[in-house]
Amino acid sequence: MEKNPVIVEFEALPQNQGFARAVAGAYCAAFDPTVEELTEIKTAVSEAVSNSVIHGYEKKGRGKIxxxxxxxxxxxxxxxxxxxxxxxxxxxxxxxxLFSTEESGEMSGMGFTVMESFTDKIFVESAPEKGTAVTLIKYLDTYYDV
Ligand SMILES: Nc1ncnc2c1ncn2[C@@H]1O[C@H](COP(=O)(O)OP(=O)(O)OP(=O)(O)O)[C@@H](O)[C@H]1O
Ligand SMILES: [Mg+2]
Incomplete structure (x- = not known):
């Protein structure tokens, strides 16, 4: 059963990667995560948001995440x-x-691999010119008290 849903919407600006990271961390505070769990969640979220900013909206800074x-x-x-x-x-x-469509050589093509290794399940739905949705599921050591 789904509990305590929170929805945040923000502009596809590079600085909002840090914002998304912080929101994910703040949300997780309620279930008393380990430092490791917290770092993994925040890093996986950062990778997904950075992909939306860099690839989804091609760094144009316009569009919603x-x-x-x-x-x-x-x-x-x-x-x-x-x-x-x-x-x-x-x-x-x-x-x-190591797959990346970025030809500059600046990107390592490891974002999805990082998301996969730091979470337990990942679902990616995407369609050209329509957009992308990445769902990250992380099993926690501690119970969320509700
Ligand atoms: N939200 C998205 N919208 C459009 N394309 C995406 C999106 N997310 C990922 N991609 C595509 O998937 C490829 C692989 O993504 P991944 O995050 O693994 O590597 P990267 O972003 O290229 O490099 P890195 O994350 O290591 O800096 C990207 O190069 C891009 O072509
Ligand atoms: Mg990436």
Missing amino acids: RMELSMIDRDKLSVKITDWGKGIADVKKAMEP
Whole structure:
């Protein structure tokens, strides 16, 4: 069962990556996470938001990103990050380690790999020119008290 849903919507600006990170951290404070859990959640969220800013909206700074946080069954955190940007033509390929469409060589193509290794489940829905939604599920050691 889904509990305590929180929805935050913000502009696709690079500085909002830090904002999203902080919101995810603040949301998690209620279930007394370990330092490790907290770092993993915040980092996975940062990667998803950075992808929406850089790839989804191609760094244009225009467009909305929605972050939906909730708890499932008292011990699983769910964070869904949605953009209405460019979308991904081949999700399977995009999720391969070291795959990047950025040709500058600045990006390592490890964002999805980081998200996968720091969470327990990841769902990616995307369609070209429609946008992308990434759902991150993290099983927690502690119970969320409600
Ligand atoms: N929200 C998104 N909108 C459009 N394309 C995306 C989105 N997220 C990911 N992609 C595509 O998937 C590819 C792989 O993403 P991933 O985060 O793994 O690597 P990267 O962003 O290229 O590099 P890194 O995250 O290591 O800096 C990206 O290069 C991009 O083409
Ligand atoms: Mg990335």
